[in-house]
Amino acid sequence: DHGYGPDIDHVLLSEEQIQAKIGELAAQIADDYAGKEVLLVGVLKGAVLFMSDFARALQLPTQMEFMAVSSYGSATSSSGVVRILMDLNRDIADTHVLVLEDIIDSGLTLSWLLKNLGGRAPASLEVCALLRKPGAVKVDVPVKYIGFDIPNEFVVGYGLDYAERYRDLPYIATLKPEVYQ
Ligand code: PRP
Ligand code: MN
Numbered sequence: 001d002h003g004y005g006p007d008i009d010h011v012l013l014s015e016e017q018i019q020a021k022i023g024e025l026a027a028q029i030a031d032d033y034a035g036k037e038v039l040l041v042g043v044l045k046g047a048v049l050f051m052s053d054f055a056r057a058l059q060l061p062t063q064m065e066f067m068a069v070s071s072y073g074s075a076t077s078s079s080g081v082v083r084i085l086m087d088l089n090r091d092i093a094d095t096h097v098l099v100l101e102d103i104i105d106s107g108l109t110l111s112w113l114l115k116n117l118g119g120r121a122p123a124s125l126e127v128c129a130l131l132r133k134p135g136a137v138k139v140d141v142p143v144k145y146i147g148f149d150i151p152n153e154f155v156v157g158y159g160l161d162y163a164e165r166y167r168d169l170p171y172i173a174t175l176k177p178e179v180y181q
């Protein structure tokens with residue numbers, strides 16, 4: 001547990017559950033994009049572990065780009081203000097773009113991102129998110145591929161952080177309340 005054991009309240013999704021779901025998502029997406037090349041756009045930093053495992057599971061030729069945006073800072077809930085920290089390094093016109101996100105909480109980050117990327121004339125633009133908190137969706141964003149719908153709890157691990165920690169856990173867990181104090 002990388003020494004984080006004492007901070008963990010309970011494991012919500014195990015490493016095995018996550019990897020099995022990635023296999024299912026990859027199989028479905030390989031079917032849907034058969035014969036096409038896909039550009040995976042990972043949203044830094046949260047999506048970095050998901051991107052890495054998903055790209056290996058997906059039996060299609062893919063390219064990878066990253067964008068860095070931030071809506072949370074070090075808080076545990078979305079501020080609603082999306083900042084672009086790093087843009088793509090290439091043009092995506094006429095490209096099949098699949099955005100990879102670790103979690104959709106309020107939906108504000110994705111809503112902003114889809115508008116932004118949609119304006120660059122991609123051949124297609126879809127989203128694959130590992131986690132979604134349905135109760136917290138304030139903005140209606142079209143997300144074609146979802147791994148897990150989870151309850152409205154603050155979770156960390158597998159790319160998700162609290163104040164930049166816990167991203168390196170291979171599973172997704174909640175933290176003990178005292179960790180926030
Ligand atoms: C988190 C998470 C998503 C976003 C979801 O990123 O990784 O990108 O917030 O929240 P929303 O649906 O309410 O917009 P964060 O801004 O914390 O940056 P990070 O990925 O670098 O941790
Ligand atoms: Mn993020």
Ligand code: MG
Nearest residue numbers: 046072160161
């Ligand atoms: Mg974060």
